Amino acid sequence: MIRINENYLKLKASYLFADISKRVSAYVEANPDKPIIRLGIGDVTEPLPDVCVKALHQGADELSKRESFKGYGPEQGYKFLREAIAAGDYASRDCAITADEIFVSDGAKCDSANIQEIFAEDGLKLAIPDPVYPVYIDTNVMAGRTGPNVDQRYQGVTYLDCTPENNYVPAIPTEPTDLIYLCFPNNPTGAVATREQLAAWVAYAKANQSIILFDAAYVAFIRDESIPRSIYEIPGADEVAIEFRSFSKTAGFTGTRCAYTVVPKKLQAFDSTGQAHSVHALWNRRQATKFNGVSYPVQLAAAAIYSAEGQAQVKEKTDFYLENAALIRTAMTDLGFSCVGGDNAPYIWINTGRDSWEFFDLLLNKAGVVCTPGAGFGTCGEGHVRISAFNSRANVEKALKRIAEALA
Amino acid sequence: MIRINENYLKLKASYLFADISKRVSAYVEANPDKPIIRLGIGDVTEPLPDVCVKALHQGADELSKRESFKGYGPEQGYKFLREAIAAGDYASRDCAITADEIFVSDGAKCDSANIQEIFAEDGLKLAIPDPVYPVYIDTNVMAGRTGPNVDQRYQGVTYLDCTPENNYVPAIPTEPTDLIYLCFPNNPTGAVATREQLAAWVAYAKANQSIILFDAAYVAFIRDESIPRSIYEIPGADEVAIEFRSFSKTAGFTGTRCAYTVVPKKLQAFDSTGQAHSVHALWNRRQATKFNGVSYPVQLAAAAIYSAEGQAQVKEKTDFYLENAALIRTAMTDLGFSCVGGDNAPYIWINTGRDSWEFFDLLLNKAGVVCTPGAGFGTCGEGHVRISAFNSRANVEKALKRIAEALA
Numbered sequence: 143m144i145r146i147n148e149n150y151l152k153l154k155a156s157y158l159f160a161d162i163s164k165r166v167s168a169y170v171e172a173n174p175d176k177p178i179i180r181l182g183i184g185d186v187t188e189p190l191p192d193v194c195v196k197a198l199h200q201g202a203d204e205l206s207k208r209e210s211f212k213g214y215g216p217e218q219g220y221k222f223l224r225e226a227i228a229a230g231d232y233a234s235r236d237c238a239i240t241a242d243e244i245f246v247s248d249g250a251k252c253d254s255a256n257i258q259e260i261f262a263e264d265g266l267k268l269a270i271p272d273p274v275y276p277v278y279i280d281t282n283v284m285a286g287r288t289g290p291n292v293d294q295r296y297q298g299v300t301y302l303d304c305t306p307e308n309n310y311v312p313a314i315p316t317e318p319t320d321l322i323y324l325c326f327p328n329n330p331t332g333a334v335a336t337r338e339q340l341a342a343w344v345a346y347a348k349a350n351q352s353i354i355l356f357d358a359a360y361v362a363f364i365r366d367e368s369i370p371r372s373i374y375e376i377p378g379a380d381e382v383a384i385e386f387r388s389f390s391k392t393a394g395f396t397g398t399r400c401a402y403t404v405v406p407k408k409l410q411a412f413d414s415t416g417q418a419h420s421v422h423a424l425w426n427r428r429q430a431t432k433f434n435g436v437s438y439p440v441q442l443a444a445a446a447i448y449s450a451e452g453q454a455q456v457k458e459k460t461d462f463y464l465e466n467a468a469l470i471r472t473a474m475t476d477l478g479f480s481c482v483g484g485d486n487a488p489y490i491w492i493n494t495g496r497d498s499w500e501f502f503d504l505l506l507n508k509a510g511v512v513c514t515p516g517a518g519f520g521t522c523g524e525g526h527v528r529i530s531a532f533n534s535r536a537n538v539e540k541a542l543k544r545i546a547e548a549l550a
Numbered sequence: 551m552i553r554i555n556e557n558y559l560k561l562k563a564s565y566l567f568a569d570i571s572k573r574v575s576a577y578v579e580a581n582p583d584k585p586i587i588r589l590g591i592g593d594v595t596e597p598l599p600d601v602c603v604k605a606l607h608q609g610a611d612e613l614s615k616r617e618s619f620k621g622y623g624p625e626q627g628y629k630f631l632r633e634a635i636a637a638g639d640y641a642s643r644d645c646a647i648t649a650d651e652i653f654v655s656d657g658a659k660c661d662s663a664n665i666q667e668i669f670a671e672d673g674l675k676l677a678i679p680d681p682v683y684p685v686y687i688d689t690n691v692m693a694g695r696t697g698p699n700v701d702q703r704y705q706g707v708t709y710l711d712c713t714p715e716n717n718y719v720p721a722i723p724t725e726p727t728d729l730i731y732l733c734f735p736n737n738p739t740g741a742v743a744t745r746e747q748l749a750a751w752v753a754y755a756k757a758n759q760s761i762i763l764f765d766a767a768y769v770a771f772i773r774d775e776s777i778p779r780s781i782y783e784i785p786g787a788d789e790v791a792i793e794f795r796s797f798s799k800t801a802g803f804t805g806t807r808c809a810y811t812v813v814p815k816k817l818q819a820f821d822s823t824g825q826a827h828s829v830h831a832l833w834n835r836r837q838a839t840k841f842n843g844v845s846y847p848v849q850l851a852a853a854a855i856y857s858a859e860g861q862a863q864v865k866e867k868t869d870f871y872l873e874n875a876a877l878i879r880t881a882m883t884d885l886g887f888s889c890v891g892g893d894n895a896p897y898i899w900i901n902t903g904r905d906s907w908e909f910f911d912l913l914l915n916k917a918g919v920v921c922t923p924g925a926g927f928g929t930c931g932e933g934h935v936r937i938s939a940f941n942s943r944a945n946v947e948k949a950l951k952r953i954a955e956a957l958a
Contacts, residue, residue, distance in 0.1 A: 143759040144728045145670035185621035190613045198610035206603040211592035212805035262553035320552045351551040397568035397620035399845045430760045432663035438805045448906045
């Protein structure tokens with residue numbers, strides 16, 4: 143008899159976006175003449191950079207001729223893209239990451255979801271932020287690394303609380319943990335970590351022989367020169383950290399699909415006899431067995447952003463969203479709320495001082511603006527909402543005017 | 551201390567393509583003036599159909615404008631593609647598969663690798679063909695469903711021997727098994743299964759409450775009208791089977807990346823108390839959590855093959871490879887070998903009557919032709935080689951001439 147993976151039964155159904163959608167539909171039905179403005183979902187709205195569009199066309203043309211046709215590419219990504227990434231994102235920041243430590247993929251969601259497969263299933267101690275991108279925790283629940291969910295938290299997990307008290311950058315646990323998820327600039331809070339804070343995490347991981355999974359999907363929004371772009375700017379991080387990056391928010395690839403993961407060759411993990419194994423070799427084996435590379439035109443488009451022209455176009459797009467973010471943060475601060483994010487991230491995390499669904503309903507019903515209730519991202523998200531800067535300037539300005547009137 | 555998934559240590563390293571590449575390099579170095587012809591790898595060589603190239607351009611153009619820009623799409627694929635598949639591949643064959651039972655992905659390799667995650671890890675009895683596409687077995691080894699490898703076989707697996715005696719279509723096991731991998735038209739043998747043979751598998755799966763994972767990646771090469779295109783042509787198969795399909799070989803998408811998996815809503819699996827659960831719901835949860843959809847221009851390109859023009863172009867490409875296949879099968883038969891495949895598949899499986907690596911070396915060194923030694927696909931592949939029809943007509947003709955001379 144075929145049996146299911148019963149760990150799936152432990153998953154708490156996430157009704158967050160379904161709930162939002164239900165409440166929005168009810169509002170729209172009751173107010174057909176009041177168009178809503180969506181600042182909830184973290185999806186880009188501006189077109190692809192021109193260099194990427196050109197590269198997609200070039201890729202399509204190459205696939206149309208026998209002489210330039212491309213069949214299966216390397217599972218790890220084409221050399222031209224891996225080398226562009228190594229030079230543009232790492233050598234440029236004095237990080238000694240080589241092209242063959244970079245694994246190109248179709249999304250940071252997939253990579254951050256799949257990476258746990260190469261680690262042990264039982265006995266691993268997980269450290270996971272709260273609030274959090276749900277993929278980190280859900281994929282570990284599916285793999286059987288947690289107990290049941292009790293009072294909104296899975297048993298056996300060390301939650302890293304991100305609160306107003308620690309300015310949404312979690313403290314290092316007092317006990318050892320083995321697999322640590324960190325995300326900076328953070329989704330959902332928009333908080334960033336300083337060099338000193340990251341150095342303390344790297345030191346903790348070294349002391350405990352743990353591995354940090356560092357999600358840097360929003361790195362393109364960092365403008366503060368003192369904030370590290372990569373965890374590998376911290377000396378020794380290549381012995382304890384895997385880094386996830388994406389073209390989704392950097393270059394508007396949410397619908398185009400390309401990302402990459404860095405697994406340094408120095409990184410080791412251990413078997414039950416204490417023998418060390420290369421994590422790079424394990425991930426390579428995983429990817430070669432279960433993945434078949436990224437669409438060739440898409441890889442060409444990703445590589446295009448590393449030209450001088452591409453870099454300027456990417457900066458223009460991210461600057462645009464950051465200008466939206468600054469408007470939102472200023473407006474919400476002027477209304478008396480304390481906020482984090484929006485300066486080096488496209489998200490503004492607002493401490494509403496009340497129930498997060500209540501505040502969501504207030505913005506929806508009084509201002510016709512959709513945000514995301516913080517409680518949907520974890521226990522510590524209660525009392526907060528996330529507002530996203532991904533929209534047109536006109537919509538952001540109109541939304542802020544309506545919010546100010548609604549809260550007056 | 552971070553520990554590894556020790557199941558990876560059980561994996562037998564696959565040296566097949568590395569070994570081939572080493573021997574080919576040695577030959578090329580020793581014979582710089584004798585260009586080799588590669589009929590080994592199962593990768594397409596002809597350009598994309600025109601309808602697909604046009605659709606890729608259209609997709610790039612849509613992403614270049616704010617009004618038509620596409621961000622995150624549905625994890626399960628766009629409705630336009632799922633509906634085109636349901637109509638073109640299923641309704642057209644009187645299979646009652648609906649659009650929402652179709653999950654679009656970036657590759658049948660990924661899907662056939664990932665599907666095992668939703669089933670139990672221990673106590674499941676696996677039935678896996680030999681010779682075989684290595685992904686089926688390796689992903690189960692990684693998940694801990696097998697014992698160690700002893701004498702080329704993982705302990706605890708029911709191997710389905712495909713031999714000259716059964717004409718390379720395996721017999722149904724005498725004992726119950728839970729998760730059954732079948733692939734028709736077969737890689738590597740090119741064999742196909744009749745309606746009666748598939749009906750017997752469906753009856754076996756029903757009797758044992760097992761699930762069949764049916765890999766139909768090569769379906770576009772079937773020309774015999776009596777051979778089922780889909781396992782859902784067998785009544786009741788929607789209660790026991792998942793089907794994998796790909797645009798890789800159908801439309802030359804090996805470098806473009808698009809595939810799909812059908813999980814019927816009727817399909818059930820059980821928890822340890824015997825309660826039934828929807829496999830569709832489990833796979834949907836898996837995909838929504840770990841996958842983020844396929845590149846929008848690529849989905850447009852895949853949908854393009856379902857127009858009348860697209861169907862004609864796909865037929866033209868697959869006809870071309872099948873004409874190569876017929877030349878190869880005829881030539882090898884004329885040389886006295888018994889062969890299977892090549893009539894409804896792009897692979898010809900040749901019973902060489904000697905060690906498969908010895909025959910590989912003979913073709914390489916005497917004819918400058920690269921094939922794939924059958925032993926690389928499993929114990930039952932010994933004594934055989936696979937020759938692939940994916941090449942230009944001129945190269946196939948030249949290769950066959952050289953082989954005839956070498957074996958004369």
